[in-house]
Structures are given as C-alpha cells and as structure tokens.
Amino acid sequence: xxxxxxxxxxxxxxxxxxxxxxxxxxxxxxxxxxxxxxxxxxxxxxxxxxxxxxxxxxxxxxxxxxxxxxxxxxxxxxxxxxxxxxxxxxxxxxxxxxxxxxxxxxxxxxxxxxxxxxxxxxxxxxxxxxxxxxxxxxxxxxxxxxxxxxxxxxxxxxxxxxxxxxxxxxxxxxxxxxxxxxxxxxxxxxxxxxxxxxxxxxxxxxxxxxxxxxxxxxxxxxxxxxxxxxxxxxxxxxxxxxxxxxxxxxxxxxxxxxxxxxxxxxxxxxxxxxxxxxxxxxxxxxxxxxxxxxxxxxxxxxxxxxxxxxxxxxxxxxxxxxxxxxxxxxxxxxxxxxxxxxxxxxxxxxxxxxxxxxxxxxxxxxxxxxxxxxxxxxxxxxxxxxxxxxxxxxxxxxxxxxxxxxxxxxxxxxxxxxxxxxxxxxxxxxxxxxxxxxxxxxxxxxxxxxxxxxxxxxxxxxxxxxxxxxxxxxxxxxxxxxxxxxxxxxxxxxxxxxxxxxxxxxxxxxxxxxxxxxxxxxxxxxxxxxxxxxxxxxxxxxxxxxxxxxxxxxxxxxxxxxxxxxxxxxxxxxxxxxxxxxxxxxxxxxxxxxxxxxxxxxxxxxxxxxxxxxxxxxxxxxxxxxxxxxxxxxxxxxxxxxxxxxxxxxxxxxxxxxxxxxxxxxxxxxxxxxxxxxxxxxxxxxxxxxx
Numbered sequence: 001x002x003x004x005x006x007x008x009x010x011x012x013x014x015x016x017x018x019x020x021x022x023x024x025x026x027x028x029x030x031x032x033x034x035x036x037x038x039x040x041x042x043x044x045x046x047x048x049x050x051x052x053x054x055x056x057x058x059x060x061x062x063x064x065x066x067x068x069x070x071x072x073x074x075x076x077x078x079x080x081x082x083x084x085x086x087x088x089x090x091x092x093x094x095x096x097x098x099x100x101x102x103x104x105x106x107x108x109x110x111x112x113x114x115x116x117x118x119x120x121x122x123x124x125x126x127x128x129x130x131x132x133x134x135x136x137x138x139x140x141x142x143x144x145x146x147x148x149x150x151x152x153x154x155x156x157x158x159x160x161x162x163x164x165x166x167x168x169x170x171x172x173x174x175x176x177x178x179x180x181x182x183x184x185x186x187x188x189x190x191x192x193x194x195x196x197x198x199x200x201x202x203x204x205x206x207x208x209x210x211x212x213x214x215x216x217x218x219x220x221x222x223x224x225x226x227x228x229x230x231x232x233x234x235x236x237x238x239x240x241x242x243x244x245x246x247x248x249x250x251x252x253x254x255x256x257x258x259x260x261x262x263x264x265x266x267x268x269x270x271x272x273x274x275x276x277x278x279x280x281x282x283x284x285x286x287x288x289x290x291x292x293x294x295x296x297x298x299x300x301x302x303x304x305x306x307x308x309x310x311x312x313x314x315x316x317x318x319x320x321x322x323x324x325x326x327x328x329x330x331x332x333x334x335x336x337x338x339x340x341x342x343x344x345x346x347x348x349x350x351x352x353x354x355x356x357x358x359x360x361x362x363x364x365x366x367x368x369x370x371x372x373x374x375x376x377x378x379x380x381x382x383x384x385x386x387x388x389x390x391x392x393x394x395x396x397x398x399x400x401x402x403x404x405x406x407x408x409x410x411x412x413x414x415x416x417x418x419x420x421x422x423x424x425x426x427x428x429x430x431x432x433x434x435x436x437x438x439x440x441x442x443x444x445x446x447x448x449x450x451x452x453x454x455x456x457x458x459x460x461x462x463x464x465x466x467x468x469x470x471x472x473x474x475x476x477x478x479x480x481x482x483x484x485x486x487x488x489x490x491x492x493x494x495x496x497x498x499x500x501x502x503x504x505x506x507x508x509x510x511x512x513x514x515x516x517x518x519x520x521x522x523x524x525x526x527x528x529x530x531x532x533x534x535x536x537x538x539x540x541x542x543x544x545x546x547x548x549x550x551x552x553x554x555x556x557x558x559x560x561x562x563x564x565x566x567x568x569x570x571x572x573x574x575x576x577x578x579x580x581x582x583x584x585x586x587x588x589x590x591x592x593x594x595x596x597x598x599x600x601x602x603x604x605x606x607x608x609x610x611x612x613x614x615x616x617x618x619x620x621x622x623x624x625x626x627x628x629x630x631x632x633x634x635x636x637x638x639x640x641x642x643x644x645x646x647x648x649x650x651x652x653x654x655x656x657x658x659x660x661x662x663x664x665x666x667x668x669x670x671x672x673x674x675x676x677x678x679x680x681x682x683x684x685x686x687x688x689x690x691x
Contacts (some may be wrong), residue, residue, distance in 0.1 A: 032635055035452060036630050037059055037060050038370055038393065039059045039390055040059075040347050040363075040371055041363045041389070042096065042098070043056040046076075048107070048153060050076070050358060055361075055387075056071050057069070057070045057387075060630070065626055065628045066089065069090065070085070071083070071085040071086075076361070079375070079385070079386050082130075085128075085133075085134035086134070087101075089118065090199065091122065091198060098625075100351070104147060104149045105153070106230070110128065110129055111126050111127060111128055111229075112126075113229065121139055121143065121164070122143035122199065123137075124138035124227065137232050141164060142162060143161055147159075153229075154230070158225050158227060162217045162220040166217065167202065170216050171202065171216055174216070181545070183546060186593070187545075190592075191203065202216065203215070204216065210549065221242075255269065256350075258303070263303055264279040264280055264328070265279070265280040266278070266279055266280075268298050270298075274294040274295065274296055275297070275298040276294065277312065295315075299312075299344065300312065300313045300345070300349070300350055301352065305355060305357050306357045308328050311323065311325055311352070311355055311360065318403045318405075319436070319439070321341070321343045322337065322338040322339065323343060323360060325378065336376065336378055341364065341367060342363065342366070343362040343364050343376070345362070346363055347363065347440070349439065355378075360375065360378060361375050361386065362374055367440065368419065368452075370393055370442075371389075371439070371440060372385060372386075373388075398421070399455045400421075400422060403417050404416050404418060409483065412467050414464065414465070417441060417462070418461065420455070420460050424497055427499040428497060428499065429459050429460070429498070429502035429503070429646055430461075431461045431462070431504045431505070432506075433463050433505065433507055435466055435511035436466060437464070437465050444506075445511055446508025446532070448633055449506045449637050453634070453638055454641065457642055457648075464485065466510070467480045472556070474557060474558045475559075478514060478521075479517075482517060486522065504641045504645050505524075505528050509532050512532045512533075513534060513535075516582075520578050521581075526645055528586050529587040531633070532590060533590060533594040533595070535554070535560065536574050536598070536601055537570055537574065537577070538576075539598075540554070540560075541562075541563075543597075544562065576605075579607075583610055584610070585612070585640075585669075586605065586610065592616040592619070592620065593621075595617075602614045609668055609669045610669065611665035636658075639655065639658065
C-alpha cells in the first residue's frame with residue numbers, strides 16, 4: 001500500500017511525440033557495492049559573515065551495516081575544504097535516509113553546534129572549525145530532539161524528550177502487561193521495539209496522518225532549554241505542548257511555509273497545475289506575479305541574507321532545477337542559474353540551498369553525475385565546485401543519457417530520462433520505473449533498482465516521472481501511467497533500441513502500484529519487481545482500526561470502502577483479486593512490516609503458474625536504509641531481470657540455490673503453458689470433429 005497522501009487508455013498518443021534528446025556525456029557507472037556506498041551531502045549551513053559553509057558527508061558502510069558521518073567546512077572565497085569532525089552514529093530521517101542536522105554558529109565563527117549520537121545518547125556537540133576537535137556541551141538522561149539558534153545569534157535553544165530510562169520502562173511495561181490495541185497501533189509492525197527512534201530500535205505508535213510514526217512516549221511533555229554559545233551556561237525555559245495532528249484534507253492548499261524572524265511569512269500554494277508565492281505582511285498579502293513564480297513545481301524557498309530578496313527554486317518536467325530571486329520590495333524576478341539536474345540542500349529537491357548575500361551553496365547532481373557541492377554566484381550565475389566526494393566515480397563513463405518528452409492522448413506531457421549503454425545493441429532489454437526521477441539516478445524513488453549496473457549489464461533503463469493528476473481518481477492515475485509506459489516502450493522500440501518482448505518494470509510505493517497495474521492490465525511486461533505492498537482486502541481489515549484515518553484515505557483517494565461495501569472497486573484495484581490475470585514473473589522485496597500485509601497477494605499468486613518470490617527485510621521502515629539490505633536488494637533485482645529478460649545465470653556459487661528455485665519456477669510456468677496449449681488444441685479438434 002502506498003504511503004502517498006494523495007493519490008489502459010485505448011491508444012497511446014505517441015504519434016504526436018515531442019522528443020527532447022539531450023546527448024549528455026555520462027558519468028561513472030559504479031558497481032553495486034560502490035553504488036551502495038556512494039556519498040551524499042546534507043546539513044548545509046553558511047556562517048553569519050557568509051565566508052564559510054559547513055556540511056555533512058554521509059557514506060554507507062556495507063562492512064559496518066551503518067553510515068560514516070563526517071563534518072566539513074569550506075571557505076567560499078578560496079574553495080578549500082577541511083574535514084573537522086566525526087558526526088557520530090546515524091539517526092533515522094526517512095527517505096534521505098538520515099536526519100538532516102541543523103547547525104548553529106558561534107558568534108565568532110570559531111565553532112559550530114550540532115546534534116550527534118555518541119555512545120547511545122543524542123547530545124549537543126561543539127565542533128571547532130580549525131579541526132581542533134569536537135566535544136559535548138549538552139548530555140542528559142534524555143535525548144536532544146531538536147536545536148535552533150536564537151534571534152540574536154548568541155544562544156541556542158534545545159528540546160529534551162523523556163529520559164531513555166523512562167522510555168525503556170514504558171516499553172517493558174507494555175511488553176509484560178500486554179498492549180491495548182487502539183488507533184495508534186499498527187498490527188503489522190513488531191509492537192515491541194519494531195522501528196528506529198533516535199538511532200535505536202524502539203516501540204512506535206502511529207501519531208498522525210496515514211503511517212506517520214513516533215516513539216511510544218511521543219505525547220509525554222518535552223522540556224525546552226537555553227544554551228549560551230560563549231559561556232555554555234544553560235537554563236530551563238519550560239515545557240512544550242505535544243505536536244498537533246492535522247486532519248485529512250482534500251483541498252488544494254499550502255505546500256510550503258517559510259517563517260523567519262523579522263521577515264514576512266511566506267506561503268507557496270499549488271493549484272490547477274501552477275504555483276503561487278504569497279507574503280503575509282501587516283498591510284496585507286502580496287503575491288508574486290512573475291511567470292517563474294507560477295511554475296508547475298516550485299521546489300524550495302529561502303531568504304537571501306541582508307536583502308529583500310526571496311530565493312526560490314523551480315523544477316521542470318525533468319526535475320532540472322533553476323534558481324531565482326524575487327525582489328519583494330521592487331517586485332522583479334531574476335533567474336540566477338539553470339541547471340541540468342539537482343541544485344538543492346541535499347538529495348531531496350525540496351530542500352533549499354544554503355544562501356549568503358553573494359552565493360548559494362548547493363548539492364548538485366545530474367542523471368549520471370553523482371552528488372557534489374558547488375557554490376553559485378548570485379549575480380553572474382557562475383558555478384564553482386567546492387567538494388566532490390564522488391570524483392572517482394564521476395570519471396568513469398559508461399552510459400548515454402536522453403531526456404524525452406511526449407504527449408499522451410488527453411494532451412498532457414510525459415517526461416522521462418533514458419540511460420543507454422555506450423554501445424547499445426539493437427533490441428536490448430528495457431527496464432522501466434515510474435514515479436519521479438530527480439538528481440542522480442542511482443535506484444529511483446525508494447532507491448531499489450540499480451540503474452547504472454543494469455545499463456552495464458546491457459539494459460536500456462527508462463525512469464518516468466508521474467504525470468500530474470487532473471482529479472482525485474486513482475484508477476485514472478494508473479491508466480495514465482500505463483499509457484506512459486506504453487509510450488516509452490513504443491518510442492524506444494520504433495528506434496530499434498529495445499525488444500518489445502523483453503520489458504521489465506519495478507516500482508516503489510505509488511510506483512509499485514503502477515507496476516502491478518501494468519502487469520495486470522497489459523501484455524507489456526516480461527518481468528516485474530515490487531519494493532512495497534499493494535492494497536488487499538485482508539490488509540484493509542488489519543489497518544482500518546477504529547479511530548485511524550486509513551479507511552477515510554482509501555475512501556477519499558481510492559474510492560475504496562471496506563471490501564464488503566465496494567467489492568467491485570476492490571476487484572478493479574487490488575492485484576490480489578486479479579492473480580488469474582498476472583502472468584509476469586514477480587519478485588517482491590519488502591520491509592518485514594509491509595511483507596505481512598502481502599500474504600494474500602503472495603499466497604494467491606503462488607497458487608498459479610506465475611513465478612513469484614517474496615523477501616522480507618527486518619527492522620526497516622517504508623524506505624530500506626540498512627546498507628547490507630540495500631546491497632542484497634540491488635543484487636537480487638539485477639539477477640532477477642537478467643534471468644528473465646536475458647536468460648543470464650550468474651556463475652557465483654553462492655547463488656546456486658537462487659537459480660535452482662528460479663529454474664523450478666520457470667519449468668512450472670512453462671509446463672502449465674504447454675498443458676493449456678494442449679487443452680486448447682484438443683478442444684479445437686473436438687469442435688472440428690463435431691462439425
């Protein structure tokens with residue numbers, strides 16, 4: 001089931017295709033272990049003077065099954081960088097996949113203050129900019145949950161949660177006495193320490209819309225403190241109220257808010273395929289009327305220091321980002337830079353760059369160019385590389401890139417990025433994924449399908465972006481996606497690049513729903529893979545507990561009541577009720593929690609001749625983050641698609657059992673097909689003899 005909050009056409013409109021082909025020299029095609037251990041850059045922060053920027057480099061370690069975190073500082077004038085500290089152990093952060101850490105600067109710019117998880121405790125640490133060392137300045141029985149600079153820049157505030165001992169006692173108390181099942185309990189998750197909270201396995205609860213989770217004591221009072229950045233004196237400021245839970249809404253409304261002391265409140269709204277930027281001033285609301293402000297996708301917003309300019313980024317249909325400045329006093333908008341890919345504050349395109357009065361420090365990446373950090377001059381737009389932790393991989397060129405756009409039957413545009421082997425043979429196998437394609441295409445949304453290694457194996461790889469919905473109608477969205485996939489297969493096959501009979505598809509979350517819709521409602525695919533679960537009647541009953549919004553979300557956005565109320569709609573949407581129509585070999589690699597929700601689909605499909613395997617990964621959320629799990633997922637996906645689309649068997653002895661199983665699945669399917677053909681031939685002969 002998708003964690004999206006919101007949600008076969010007759011003919012594909014590819015005849016009116018507008019092909020935008022960009023022949024971009026491809027960067028490194030990493031091996032699977034190199035792809036897993038590729039470095040990301042987050043937590044950018046510029047100094048008050050605008051002379052320096054600090055940032056954190058995150059690199060997965062397969063050996064440790066964890067991440068190495070390192071803090072760096074860059075001089076923006078000389079473009080020199082220095083490693084200044086170890087960042088401690090990783091703290092979970094959703095899809096990035098680690099928590100982005102705010103940085104607070106000392107007034108003299110000799111130190112930065114940040115959170116770090118060390119020896120099981122999250123404290124506030126002070127790190128010297130000259131690499132002289134890092135030491136804790138706040139360590140308590142409770143974890144520091146957040147920090148923020150004060151308006152005068154002389155102090156910071158921090159928030160402490162309940163003590164680690166309190167949390168452990170509460171978890172054990174539930175374990176011993178039994179857990180009352182209410183709307184906060186996810187019965188598909190391990191109820192005792194079933195998820196990551198503050199860097200440790202902890203008991204979780206559902207705390208808001210859909211599948212938002214927090215620790216068991218998420219409603220316990222928090223305490224706010226003040227820390228002087230020079231004397232390191234602390235004092236208690238008082239308790240904080242627990243966070244409010246916003247109700248579900250189908251209204252098109254605010255998608256971004258920016259609040260900064262001494263500045264007007266900024267809202268970005270999106271409606272009818274375009275955006276609006278609004279300022280709330282004492283004398284009334286002001287909107288930006290420039291065409292750039294009304295882009296289909298405004299990615300991020302931030303104030304340019306010491307000016308009345310609002311910096312914002314826009315993304316085109318290919319997620320190529322541009323930086324703009326809106327002078328909120330004079331009203332003009334100036335475009336500073338247009339890029340061929342990502343220009344943001346991390347691998348997340350919605351996180352803003354870090355701005356000084358003269359430059360923006362941005363994490364940049366292209367489809368085949370892995371992340372690095374650059375400074376962008378806000379006057380000239382000139383770009384300077386500050387630090388490139390993936391420079392070696394960048395030097396190895398293995399793929400060609402094309403960015404395509406074409407029109408479907410209703411006039412809307414589909415966009416996608418295609419990666420091709422340097423010497424593409426005629427009729428290569430094709431792998432497709434559908435959802436979003438920003439930045440470096442390592443594994444698509446959810447980071448599950450290693451695109452570079454698939455290209456190195458002789459595949460053409462197509463990553464398609466979701467076509468914006470015209471209304472709340474999930475079936476219409478699935479049909480649009482099917483038409484998009486049909487279109488890319490047609491475009492590439494007509495050019496002789498791919499073999500229509502050797503098309504595979506994989507997806508995560510909404511992309512996984514689309515993959516199953518294509519597998520169920522077309523004959524396009526010869527192999528498929530899933531990274532997240534599908535809607536099934538059995539999973540409905542384990543999720544729609546009284547008080548949860550699950551039933552409401554399915555009713556509003558998918559038209560699904562309970563299976564007794566809307567049986568025909570369930571038959572339309574749920575692949576578990578259509579296994580007689582699924583003939584595509586299917587590999588399912590899911591987090592353990594979500595795998596439990598797929599027993600119905602797996603069991604029904606396993607009772608047919610269709611090849612299917614299900615893997616469950618312990619201690620993972622919706623997005624898998626453990627490096628060894630990522631390694632296993634990458635390798636198995638490549639093996640699966642090569643086996644079914646290329647007939648390739650890896651000679652590695654460690655994989656002998658895997659291929660023994662897959663050979664047995666293939667024989668079972670083929671024998672069933674031959675038996676069906678014999679039955680049909682016999683029926684035809686009987687019909688002829690009767691005549």
